[in-house]
Amino acid sequence: MVPLDGLGIIPERDAGRPPILDIRHLCVDFGGLRAVDDFTLLIGRTEIAGLIGPNGAGKTTVFNLLTNVYKPTQGRILLNGQDTRGKSMHQLNRLGIARTFQNIRLFAGMSVEDNVKVAMNHGYTDGVLTDMFRLPGWWRTERRQHVRALELLDLFNLAGKANALAGNLPYGDQRRLEIVRALASEPKLLLLDEPAAGMNPSETHELMDNIRMLRDEFGIAIMLIEHDMNLVMGICEGIAVLNYGKIIAKGTPREIQTNPVVIEAYLGEEAGHDA
Amino acid sequence: MLFLSQCINGLQLGSIYALVALGYSMVYGIIRLLNFAHGDVIMIGAYIALLTIGAGLHPALAVGITILGCVLISVLIEKVAYRPLRSAPRISLLITAIGVSLLLQNLVQLFFTADSRAYPSTAIIPARAIQLGGLSLSLSTVVTILVSVGAMLGLHLLIQKTRMGKAMRAVSEDTGAAQLMGIDINRVISITFAIGSALAGVGSVLYCCRYSVANPTMGSLLGLKAFVAAVLGGIGSIPGAVVGGFAIGFAEVLVTALGFSAWTDAVVFAVLIVVLLVKPTGLLGRGVAEKV
Secondary structure: OEEEOOOEEEOHHHOOOOOOEEEEEEEEEEOOEEEEEEEEEEEOOOOEEEEEOOOOOOHHHHHHHHOOOOOOOEEEEEEOOEEOOOOOHHHHHHHOEEEOOOOOOOOOOOEHHHHHHHOOOOOOOOOHHHHHHOOHHHHHHHHHHHHHHHHHHHHOOOHHHOOOEHHHOOHHHHHHHHHHHHHHOOOOEEEEEOOOOOOOHHHHHHHHHHHHHHHHHHOOEEEEEOOOHHHHHHHOOEEEEEEOOEEEEEEOHHHHHOOHHHHHHHHOHHHHHHO | OHHHHHHHHHHHHHHHHHHHHHHHHHHHHHHOOOOOOHHHHHHHHHHHHHHHHHOOOOHHHHHHHHHHHHHHHHHHHHHHHHHHHOOOOHHHHHHHHHHHHHHHHHHHHHHHOOOOEEOOHHHHOOOOEEEEOOEEEEHHHHHHHHHHHHHHHHHHHHHHHOHHHHHHHHHHHOHHHHHHOOOOHHHHHHHHHHHHHHHHHHHHHHHHHHHOEEOOOHHHHHHHHHHHHHHHHOOOOHHHHHHHHHHHHHHHHHHHHOOOHHHHHHHHHHHHHHHHHHOOOOOOOOOOOOOO
16 A cells, blocks of 8 residues: 555555545534534545445444535535536446445336346436337347346356345345446446444455455455454455544554554543553 | 215225326336326326316317326426426435425416316216116216226236337336346336326316316325325235225215215325324235345
């Protein structure tokens, strides 16, 4: 990891290119409460970054700010060099950001394959008539989407369940399908909100391999919120620790693990002093 | 024989209610709005048909313009009145819908007075009888049933088989997630209003051909009854709207056939009360899961 502009660190291999995500002094107020305060972070093009912190620290709020679910009170976000202010959510998706959700939000009444295909329809380039009357162009797109959807599903061993209803999948598969659906929109930055929640240790281990594979195969950046420290410390290159909406530490897993401020935030003041 | 002809009568009325109820249910499914201006769009359709037929246009062209007019006015209403309130509380949206309904009624009264006008039914569907077995059916009954069933099948295919239909289902299941997957919800919502009001335009022609009269407030009662049909079937549910529409149509015809024609409206609204008491999610509606 190397420093960049004195604002943060990114992996050496990404140093030649501008960061995929450049967040400066981001703040958001809910009523009188400052939920995120002066959040500054850089993420490299192919970095796996972690955002951790105690419950209620504001981690998901940061994701919601990144995807314009909330409007920041101050600060700015550059995604792939473009200011995200004023963009609608679907425009942001087209700029290259996709996400999963802490509480699974699949289209439960649609098939697994359709969940994936829905995320591929950037802009309906075929047009309404082609769509309604299934003109030749419709079949071409359909075949391409079908093949691509199965390829993506296969990465997560879901290809065999392509015709099942998404809502009927077991919990772990639903989490994986959310990742596949997000991937289908061809992101440059993938946000994973507690991807390992509810998974057992062996599933979590497999997930770690999958996340690394996504980074390597697709050359994308991944930012994840996670409480499972084995996962975070095992795959993240840069980690930011959030507490009461403020970044209290940024660094490599090793730096974070030995940072007394982080230990204090997680374990309470006394443990911090003992450490 | 009497029973059978009453059944077909119920089928005719029911299919009109179903067409209108579909518009209610689709819009509710997408943006959780009870679009009380929907009935008035049908009334506008009736006046467009009056004007175009009156101007001597070919009936087929007049019907086409009527449907197109309903689509345009609905999409316009959504853009001007509902879109700015997208993130406002649902109650604001509901009140706006009632406001739009009153606006349309009063605008039409202003230009065409409050008097009822004879609708050129026979210009659109000639008054002819069709013998089917021992049964004598009017052409308008047959056309109404065939056109409605065709429109419903078309809608079903559109929603289940096209990419836009899938996007509509995705938006209806989870608007936020759909947007974050790259779906332009403004486009999906516009198209939903367009499809719902195209069905309303068809419904307008068929309804007016049945009753041969148009007036500025005709949309309120028709709209309310279709709303009851949508709630009965389970608001937000497409098959539910069809089932509800036919159920209300049959109920009305049954009550009339039993000699209580003055009671038809009362029965329809009694159905609403019973549904809300016994099964508020309707016959085919989804249960509302509490978010935790």
